[in-house]
Amino acid sequence: MxxxxxxxxxxxxxxxxxxxxxxxxxxxxxxxxxxxxxxxxxxxxxxxxxxxxxxxxxxxxxxxxxxxSDLNKSVRHKYxxxxxxxxxxxxxxxxxxxxxxxxxxxxxxxxxxxxxxxxxxxxxxxxxxxxxxxxxxxxxxxxxxxxxxxxxxxxxxxxxxxxxxFALIIALTVDRGLRPLKRLSEQVSDRDINQLRPVVGDHTPKELKPLVNALNGLLERLDTAISRERRFTTDASHELRTPLSAIRLHSQLAMRAEDLEESSRSLKKVLQAVDQSTHMVEQLLVLARLSPESGQVEFEDVDLTDICRKVSEQLTQAAGEKHIRIATEYPAAGSVVVNSNPHLLHTIFRNLLDNAIRYSPADSEIRCRLSRTDGELAVSIQDNGPGIPEHLLEQVQERFARLAG
Structure with missing residues (x-):
């Protein structure tokens, strides 16, 4: 070594x-x-x-x-x-x-x-x-x-x-000069996975400052990644608990049903819970892969009209079951191109439109509109649902937050 x-x-x-x-x-x-x-x-x-x-x-x-002058050499001076x-x-x-x-x-x-x-x-x-x-x-x-x-x-x-x-003096000088590096090494080696606070560098020589800064940056990114994984685990366990409980409950009801009609209703509820779970798992995986904290988000030119059209087509069947009509309005110029991530935009449109369908009354209309005013692009999805009380607007913006009713 x-x-x-x-x-x-x-x-x-x-x-x-x-x-x-x-x-x-x-x-x-x-x-x-x-x-x-x-x-x-x-x-x-x-x-x-x-x-x-x-x-x-x-x-x-x-x-x-x-x-x-031939004196005895023993009495001569050496010089x-x-x-x-x-x-x-x-x-x-x-x-x-x-x-x-x-x-x-x-x-x-x-x-x-x-x-x-x-x-x-x-x-x-x-x-x-x-x-x-x-x-x-x-x-x-x-x-x-x-x-x-x-x-x-x-x-x-x-x-x-x-x-x-000189060798002794140099060795002592080198040992003294390497003491900050030794202290830094001991400070890092004494930590575990739960101690990701920045390394203290108040008395660090300027030659070690780049190393300390790079190490603190790495610790910060590691702490962010671990926190993200913990939040993902918490969110996943929280969100999947409800549909899994519903699947278990309706499966038990189907087993205890005394006639075919009651069993069919319970199995239908099971399928709905399975679909909800599948959708939830897909959202969780997309969120974990494309979270801005993961550092894997890539941007490209995206046509919003194309995304809006595809999402509307995907949810047409769900809207038709409640006799809800989805109307779209696009700018006269045609395509609306923005620089963003297509997967995240698709997830945003789908969630908004899915919530509109879920909470709108039957025989109503949902309007998806793209408009451009003074160089600014606006995207709006309007429905006839109950809406969100103003005092709960901040709460509903949290990850996986869902209000009662």
Whole structure:
């Protein structure tokens, strides 16, 4: 399983180590250059010092003096370097330090790199003005490299000790930065299906705000869907209870009937209750599938005159049983097109017209009218039923509400 913490630590530490290595290489190159400059400056200073302090003691007869500087290594400082020198008068070697060859270290004034007896030397030549004296100070290149490498290893050791410290600091920082995500995870995992309230995000970092908002949106949609299912279950159980009770009652009456006519009346009532139940189930299924809360409602161009005509034809038989006439009136322009859902419109027209037929007296007329006035479309279904009292208008608009009588 992938871990954000491990990935962040791996990437950060990897780039940190890479950056430190690059810095070490660059720093080593720059330090090496500066060390070379310092060492060269020391050679020049040593040559000038020899020129000022030693020449006065050279034997005028040309005897070569060797100044012993080969000290015990145990008493030398770890940063101490060996610098050899020669003093020449014309072509005669007048003075030199121990360990320096007898041949001339250099051939000209200034800095130069020479190879003597398979050894590489960095040499500085000083020609004293107004005299025939030449002074050469020299240092073996191997010694310079050893000291430079010693400095580099010391720096590298410090850097390798610093990497674990940086790793610990980065790990603690990452853990602290991921705490809001951990708290959010715990807050969500502690919930059950009945706890769909929004996640509190007052102290949530702005990087987690989109996640919290998306999660709250999902919880809100889930709560809406569960509430819709609960309402559907409640409505279905409530609406189906009445026709099912009627079916049971009339079935029992038909079984107890003493003659064929009484049994036939009870069975007819059973069929009516079955038809009512079938119609109710169809309405419930349509409502569940096409409820705006389900998010599945699709809109298209719908001809209202066509829907009104089809619904009227479907209910003609029910209206004829009560000798009710259905009259339709359409605009002179012909078709009336609106952008809506045809299934929902069909259900609305059918319910209104079915209620009009159900509660209108026999031998009456129901008028279905479509009219357009000032660009507005009006749909009305008028009947001669008892009507709805004004104080019950709000109640009748509830889902599956039915008033007594």
């Amino acid at each position: 992938r871990s954000i913490r491990r990935q962040v630590l791996a990437w950060v530490l990897g780039f940190l180590v890479l950056a430190l290595l690059i810095m070490m290489v660059v720093s080593y190159q720059r330090a090496l250059h500066e060390i070379e400059e310092i060492f060269d400056a020391e050679l020049a200073q040593a040559a000038k010092l020899v020129g000022k302090l030693v020449l006065a003691d050279i034997d005028s007869k040309g005897t070569v003096f060797t100044v012993d 101490e370097k060996y610098i050899g020198y020669q003093v020449w008068h014309r072509d005669s070697l007048m003075l030199k330090s121990a360990g320096v060859p007898d041949q001339a270290l250099g051939m000209r004034a200034g800095f130069q790199d020479v190879a003597i007896a398979s050894q590489q030397w960095r040499v500085y030549g000083l020609y004293l003005k107004g005299s025939d004296y030449r002074i050469f100070t020299a240092e073996e290149v191997v010694g310079r490299k050893e000291l430079s490498w010693y400095f580099a290893v010391e720096s590298l050791g410090v850097m390798f000790w610093a990497i674990p410290l």
